[in-house]
Amino acid sequence: MLRCRDITLLASDYLDGRLRWQKRLSLLVHLLMCPHCRRFVTQFKAVVRVIRGFEPPPTDSDTLNRFESAINKTIKHDSTK
Ligand SMILES: [Zn+2]
Numbered sequence: 521m522l523r524c525r526d527i528t529l530l531a532s533d534y535l536d537g538r539l540r541w542q543k544r545l546s547l548l549v550h551l552l553m554c555p556h557c558r559r560f561v562t563q564f565k566a567v568v569r570v571i572r573g574f575e576p577p578p579t580d581s582d583t584l585n586r587f588e589s590a591i592n593k594t595i596k597h598d599s600t601k
Contacts, residue, residue: 531564552567564594 527550533539534547551558562590 522546524550524554524557527551527554528560533567534561535565535568565601 525537527547530539530547534544539547551561
């Protein structure tokens with residue numbers, strides 16, 4: 521029988537479809553009985569969906585330099601207040 525702590529460790533593999541059927545079945549049985557873990561897995565799934573929807577950060581050096589410059593300007597501006 522899986523414990524709640526096990527569910528937090530297995531949630532990522534479960535959502536990615538990487539659990540063997542026995543472990544997946546154990547997880548699903550636990551989710552049927554435990555509203556806390558059901559809520560956790562539902563929220564974790566939503567977070568994963570949002571994160572996967574984000575664009576990867578810029579990687580070319582011009583974009584990174586402009587980004588760094590803008591951040592530094594903001595930091596200087598905020599430190600003078
Ligand atoms: Zn639980």
